[in-house]
Every structure is written in C-alpha cells, then in structure tokens.
Amino acid sequence: MNYFHFPLEDWTNSFVNNWLLPVMGGFFNSISEVLGAFIEAVTNLLIVVPPEVIALILIVLSWRIAGKGMALFTLIGCVYLGSVELWPAAMQTVAIVLVSTLLSVLIGVPVGILTATSSVVDKIVRPILDFMQTLPSFVYLIPAILLFGLGGVPAVISTFIFATPPAVRMTSLGIKQVPEDVVEASRAFGTTKWQLLFKVQLPLALSTIMAGVNQTIMLALSMAVIASMIGAPGLGSTVLSGISTVNVGLGLTGGLGIVVLAIILDRITQGLGKRF
Amino acid sequence: MLVNKIEVNNLTKIFGSHPQQGLKRLKNGEQKSGILEKTGMTVGVNQATFAVEPGEFFVIMGLSGSGKSTLIRLINRLIEPTDGEVRIDGKDITQMDTTSLIETRRKKLGMVFQKFGLLPHRTVLNNVAYGLEIQGVEKQERYQKAEKAIEDVGLKGYEASYPNQLSGGMQQRVGLARALANDTDILLMDEAFSALDPIIRKEMQDEILHLQNKLGKTVLFITHDLDEALKLGDRIAIMKDGRIVQVGTSEEILENPANEYVSNFVKDVDRSKVLEASHVMKKPEVLMTYKDGPRVAVRKMEEAGASSIFVVDKEKNFKGLLTIDDAIRAYKEKIDLEEVLITDIASAAPHTPLHDLIGIAVDAKYPITVIEAGRLLGIISRVSILSGLVLGKEKDEVTSL
Numbered sequence: 001m002n003y004f005h006f007p008l009e010d011w012t013n014s015f016v017n018n019w020l021l022p023v024m025g026g027f028f029n030s031i032s033e034v035l036g037a038f039i040e041a042v043t044n045l046l047i048v049v050p051p052e053v054i055a056l057i058l059i060v061l062s063w064r065i066a067g068k069g070m071a072l073f074t075l076i077g078c079v080y081l082g083s084v085e086l087w088p089a090a091m092q093t094v095a096i097v098l099v100s101t102l103l104s105v106l107i108g109v110p111v112g113i114l115t116a117t118s119s120v121v122d123k124i125v126r127p128i129l130d131f132m133q134t135l136p137s138f139v140y141l142i143p144a145i146l147l148f149g150l151g152g153v154p155a156v157i158s159t160f161i162f163a164t165p166p167a168v169r170m171t172s173l174g175i176k177q178v179p180e181d182v183v184e185a186s187r188a189f190g191t192t193k194w195q196l197l198f199k200v201q202l203p204l205a206l207s208t209i210m211a212g213v214n215q216t217i218m219l220a221l222s223m224a225v226i227a228s229m230i231g232a233p234g235l236g237s238t239v240l241s242g243i244s245t246v247n248v249g250l251g252l253t254g255g256l257g258i259v260v261l262a263i264i265l266d267r268i269t270q271g272l273g274k275r276f
Numbered sequence: 277m278l279v280n281k282i283e284v285n286n287l288t289k290i291f292g293s294h295p296q297q298g299l300k301r302l303k304n305g306e307q308k309s310g311i312l313e314k315t316g317m318t319v320g321v322n323q324a325t326f327a328v329e330p331g332e333f334f335v336i337m338g339l340s341g342s343g344k345s346t347l348i349r350l351i352n353r354l355i356e357p358t359d360g361e362v363r364i365d366g367k368d369i370t371q372m373d374t375t376s377l378i379e380t381r382r383k384k385l386g387m388v389f390q391k392f393g394l395l396p397h398r399t400v401l402n403n404v405a406y407g408l409e410i411q412g413v414e415k416q417e418r419y420q421k422a423e424k425a426i427e428d429v430g431l432k433g434y435e436a437s438y439p440n441q442l443s444g445g446m447q448q449r450v451g452l453a454r455a456l457a458n459d460t461d462i463l464l465m466d467e468a469f470s471a472l473d474p475i476i477r478k479e480m481q482d483e484i485l486h487l488q489n490k491l492g493k494t495v496l497f498i499t500h501d502l503d504e505a506l507k508l509g510d511r512i513a514i515m516k517d518g519r520i521v522q523v524g525t526s527e528e529i530l531e532n533p534a535n536e537y538v539s540n541f542v543k544d545v546d547r548s549k550v551l552e553a554s555h556v557m558k559k560p561e562v563l564m565t566y567k568d569g570p571r572v573a574v575r576k577m578e579e580a581g582a583s584s585i586f587v588v589d590k591e592k593n594f595k596g597l598l599t600i601d602d603a604i605r606a607y608k609e610k611i612d613l614e615e616v617l618i619t620d621i622a623s624a625a626p627h628t629p630l631h632d633l634i635g636i637a638v639d640a641k642y643p644i645t646v647i648e649a650g651r652l653l654g655i656i657s658r659v660s661i662l663s664g665l666v667l668g669k670e671k672d673e674v675t676s677l
Binding site: 179181182184185186187188189190191192195199200203204 | 352354378379380381382385386387389391392393394395396397406407409410411451454458464
C-alpha cells in the first residue's frame, strides 16, 4: 500500500519546533500564566475553607436537589475523603474539574448555539468535535506539556479538549429541539434574533444544556488520572503513585475518592438540570 | 376612499432551488403540477389577489395542500414571498427591512396558531404579556393589558397556570389573548380552532365573532372546514392548488359557485346552518292595526284570501294574530280586539339559523314571526323553511299565507 511516503511525522515536528514553540511560545506562556493563577486561586480557596464548611454546603445542596438519601451519601463520602487523608487531593481535583468545566461551558455553549443556527458552522464544528472525542488523549498530552509546561494548566487544557464536545452537542440539540411552532409564534409577534435566543430558545433548551454540562463534568473527572501523568495534582496523582509503586491499597483509596466525587457532582448537576 | 386593511396582489410563493425560474414558468401559464414534474419545485401560492376591508372577517378556505397556511405566513413574512406584494395599511411588507418588518408584526399583526405555539416555560400571564415584553413595555403596563386580554377571553383566574396545565380550548384562549394584548388592528388566525373538539370549537367560534364585533378587529381566518368558513366569514376566499378560485359572501358562494370545484365543495353544505331567518322570511301579506277594527280586518282577510291577519300597533310593534273566526266573533259580540288576539306565537330573530327553526316549525300552528326589537320584520311559514332548505335563499316570490 505504500505508493508514496507521507512524512506527517517530520512535518508535524518541524511545525512544532520551528514555528509553534519559537513564534507562538510567548502567547502560550501568557495563557499558561493566567490560567495557572486562576487554577491556583480556586485550589487555594477550596483548601483554605475548612473541610467541614465545604462538606456542609455539599450536603445541603444534595439534600435540596437530590433528596435525603443523596445527602446521607454525601455525608459519608466527605467523611471518607477526610479519614483517608485525601481531602486536600480531592479539592485539587475539584479545582481542576471546576476550571476546565467553566472553560468548556464558556466556549462550548456559544459554539453549540452557533452550530444550531448555522448549518455551515455545524459542518465545520462537527468533525472537530469527533476529533476531540476520539483522538487518544495521550496524543495531545505531549504538545500540552511542550506548550504549557507541567502541572494544572496542561491538565485543564487536555481536560477541556476531552470534555467540551458534550457541552457543544447538547446545547445544539437542545436548541434544535425547541418546537418549531413556538419559534414561529414568537417570530410572528416581532421577536428579534437575540430575543428569540434569550427569551425562547435558551430557556427551553436549558435542561438539555444542563445534561451536557453534567456530561462535561463527568468526563473531566474521568480525565483526572490521565491528567496526573502531566503533573496535575489531586486524586489522580494518588492513584498514579499507587500504580507506579504497585500499591493496590493506595490505588483503590484514591480511585474510590474519584468515584465519590463523581457521584456527588453527578447527582447535584443532574438534579439541577431537571429543575428547568 | 377607505384604504384596505390588507391588500394582496399577485402574491406567489414557490418552494425549491430556483424559484425565479419557476415564477417565469408560472407567468407563462404553466400549471402547478407541470412545474413540479419538470423542475421539482412546489408552487405554494399562485398569484393570489384579494383585499380585506377594515373590520371585515375574511376567511380563506381550502383543503390541506391548497396553500392556505403558506398564504397567511406570506402576509406577515414568516415565509418570504417569491413575488407579488402584501400591503398592510397601504405599506408593502414585502419591501420592508428587518426593523420595519418587526415593527409591523408588533404593532399591526396579531397571530393565532393551530398548534397554539405557547411558551411552555411561561405562565399564562407571561405568555399573554410576551408581545408587549419584547417591545419593552413597562412591567406594570404590560401586565395590566395582559390581564384585560385574559379577561376578554374568559380565562380570569388562570394567570398563574402554565400552558401544560390547561386544556386545548383554554390554551387556544391564551393564544387568542396573546394576540389581543398587543392590540393590533389585524388578527391572523391560522386554523385556530381546527385542533379543538367540536363543542369547544363552536364555543370559540361564537366567542371570536363576539370579540370581533366588540373590538372591531380585521380578521383573516384560515380554515379547511367549510361550515366554519360559512359561519364566520363576512367574505370567503376558496383556495385550490395555491390559487384563489372564488371570493364572495357565503350566499354568493353557495348560490353561484364560480366553477365545478366550488360547487362540488358546497354541494353537501348543510344549508340549514348557513341560511338565517331573514333570508327566508316574507313580508306579512295582511297587516292591520287596532284602529282598523274587526270589520276592516275581515275585509282585508277576504281580499287576501287568508284566514288570519297579523296585528301591529302604530310603531309597528307586533301584537298578535287575529283569525277570521275571532274577528267575526269580536264584531258580533262587541269584544275588544285585543282580547281575542292570539299572542302565543313562535318568534325568531333575523339571524337565527334555519336549523334552529325547523324544530319550532314542526310544533307551530301558525307561521313563525321574525321580530327585531319588538318590530315585526317578516314571517316564516313551514313551506318557506322547506323551500329555503331546498332552493336556498328566498327570491322574493309572493306566496299567500
């Protein structure tokens, strides 16, 4: 099958070494600094606040949104994280999840709106989303380190790449699902495009968009271990050190912590989505 | 001269890849079916022309696929016309930029939809106030106007409900209130009652007639139901294959169908629901007042060859019926005429449908009187009901009582 040689590897490397790093390096550095500072601020906030306060907030949220049973689970989960001495690690993971989710929503929702309203944008964005979801994450971990160094920033960027597609897709779906007759009636009364978006389409798409955000959070959590390979602190790095030292107990302890976080965040955001 | 509220000239819509090409073919006299076959394009509306006067209830009637729903959407440009013009208060909406179009929709064109099109996340009050809200009307003012509209459609007390908590009929009342709250002169109603069950539908028809009377709106009403069209329309336009084949009052359409299509259409119409008492009533041949006295009464009856006579007072207010026997008795026994009058006589209003008179006529010994504000306008015999049902409107031929 090799009729000719396709030097994708050489081209990519020379693109990265000769242009991306020397020319764009400064640009990526400044992104890295801003994002790094933001992640640090969120992490510090979560660690400075006493665990009891955060646990209480989570329990009350679970209780109000997902019911008594879930509140009990949240209580047990928080006590577990504290008693295996993983509370700070859990908060580091939560910080990365929060920042990357925020980034995913800020970019994903507007893109989703655009794909729902323009078939051209939809045609361009769709293959990009496929790429983001299926390209093995290790492939972009390497350039992420090159461009953003080690630590939380490349972790957030890789998590963003992996976790944004559902936000885009569900936003687009939600807006397309708004009944045509409602849109038509709104137009008949003299609704402008922006009014249509903010008074009709977004409110009616909100529960679907929230389902997308929920998926984004879940995917972000599932990236925790992989992100720890490029130096992201948190529960992922606990699991990773369990793996590298063949310490099954440590791996399970950290892994369970991720599961606990996932269940709490999932039920809360899912419950929120159903409220709309 | 009175400016038409809505004026539609040669309005055409062709769906497909090259509408201008289709338009050329259409103007060369090609048929809708031919264009579909040769180019794959669908002619939605084919050179429609009509005008709606201020305060008129104008109905566009056609079967599904006749283009009526497209036509009404061309009028507020929910669908972009391919050709032709639509003048709202004299201004051509097809030439407007987005800003003036939105302004025209807000200020001049209210619309009610078959599927209601209510916002499910808003309460009844906020649905009705929606049109005002997007115009930037202050909260207090828009709620006040919305409350008024909700009251007008009989939904008071449901302001805080959500659409999915209401029945179909009530949802459509919300749709109607939403259109009324904007206080536009024109109401576009697209099969507004077609999704409702028959009893609710009749109720809504009566309601819209009442509201239109009260508020003086110009209504453009789309329906596939001929009975509905005949009941509601001051004038009716009948559509087929995107063309308007006839425009006229219900009588005109029933009596002089423009072509075979229309006549097939109206063939099965229940005339008894269309024709009204005033259509079949006749002038009473023999009339008298009290001061004529029994002798005159008897002579008048003899002249007309009738066995009874209608009695009215000076102001033509109906008093009763005098039979020839009673007249003679009154003359011989010197009784006051008033005491022998038969006053127990069935009566109807001029607009009572013939349908409602049939039952009365079966039991009535005497002709039915048509009375408006106490005055005797005419009388209806059993024969004239039957002939009305068979032949249509009474053609003023003289029949004796």
